[in-house]
Amino acid sequence: MSRSRAPSEQTTAVLLLLARQPSVWQHGYDLCQQTGIKAGSMYPILIRLADRGLLETAWEEAAGQGRPPRHLYRLTGAGLRLVADLSNTVPAQGALGSRLRAGLAGAG
Amino acid sequence: MNRNDLALRTLRAAVRLMPAGRTGWGAAMLAELAHIESRLHRWEFALGCVRVALFPPRKQPLLLAATENMHLMSTTTEPPLRAAARGALLLLPFACMNAIVANHVEPFFSLIRPGAHTSAREYVLLAAVLLLILAGAYLAARPLLRKDSAGRRRFYPLNALLALFLLLTFAAITAGLGADIYHCDVQGLPNCD
Numbered sequence: 215m216s217r218s219r220a221p222s223e224q225t226t227a228v229l230l231l232l233a234r235q236p237s238v239w240q241h242g243y244d245l246c247q248q249t250g251i252k253a254g255s256m257y258p259i260l261i262r263l264a265d266r267g268l269l270e271t272a273w274e275e276a277a278g279q280g281r282p283p284r285h286l287y288r289l290t291g292a293g294l295r296l297v298a299d300l301s302n303t304v305p306a307q308g309a310l311g312s313r314l315r316a317g318l319a320g321a322g
Numbered sequence: 323m324n325r326n327d328l329a330l331r332t333l334r335a336a337v338r339l340m341p342a343g344r345t346g347w348g349a350a351m352l353a354e355l356a357h358i359e360s361r362l363h364r365w366e367f368a369l370g371c372v373r374v375a376l377f378p379p380r381k382q383p384l385l386l387a388a389t390e391n392m393h394l395m396s397t398t399t400e401p402p403l404r405a406a407a408r409g410a411l412l413l414l415p416f417a418c419m420n421a422i423v424a425n426h427v428e429p430f431f432s433l434i435r436p437g438a439h440t441s442a443r444e445y446v447l448l449a450a451v452l453l454l455i456l457a458g459a460y461l462a463a464r465p466l467l468r469k470d471s472a473g474r475r476r477f478y479p480l481n482a483l484l485a486l487f488l489l490l491t492f493a494a495i496t497a498g499l500g501a502d503i504y505h506c507d508v509q510g511l512p513n514c515d
Contacts, residue, residue: 253374254373255370256370261374284354
């Protein structure tokens with residue numbers, strides 16, 4: 215039996231950030247910096263989103279400067295649909311609602 | 323980043339412990355660490371990732387994972403004697419709890435029964451240790467349920483006896499306690515203690 219829970223506020227923040235520029239690949243550390251979420255919370259969020267088919271992952275072609283290629287993230291179609299659905303369920307007022315509307319505006 | 327980078331070595335050591343299905347994420351965290359310049363931020367990032375490496379999210383819900391483990395357990399070829407020993411070991415928690423409560427062994431007794439009377443915590447613990455007896459019966463009986471390559475089941479007397487003993491023990495204790503709880507707590511008979 216699968217459950218469907220509303221995403222946590224941190225997960226929502228990550229979804230919103232990724233939805234702002236849906237076609238752009240993002241790095242894990244950059245997501246941490248932009249959301250203020252620590253790596254210890256960010257990666258479980260990314261892992262779960264990827265497990266649920268909401269997040270697409272890829273590796274950089276080449277990093278250069280003797281550094282390994284980085285892992286890249288962007289929302290899948292299902293992830294974008296989830297963000298759109300969230301806009302109908304979160305309250306119009308409050309911090310989450312404001313961020314969500316701002317995220318959707320950026321995505322549009 | 324240099325060869326003596328302790329943050330990287332710490333994270334690399336933790337990533338080696340990640341389950342097979344999550345090693346790609348370990349590589350992702352290591353690669354990301356390689357791109358962080360600030361020493362402080364490297365440590366902050368690495369320690370967060372160490373936590374993820376040691377406790378990665380489960381691939382599936384707990385109940386589903388447990389069900390799959392049960393399936394794996396039923397198809398393993400564990401020697402019958404070891405299965406019997408494991409099953410018998412699961413009687414120990416009940417025996418320990420019983421000894422603690424009967425002899426008021428401190429500090430465990432106060433943890434189990436903080437007040438003067440049987441608490442909700444004690445009932446929950448009791449249910450848990452009783453269920454362990456049932457699990458022990460299953461473990462002991464498992465070799466009897468197993469089929470060999472020819473599709474036949476073999477009979478192991480020790481395992482059968484132990485499984486039967488554990489089942490009877492579970493039934494007797496549950497029935498006895500159930501009757502006690504019914505008379506004292508449900509019917510409220512006087513002088514029940």
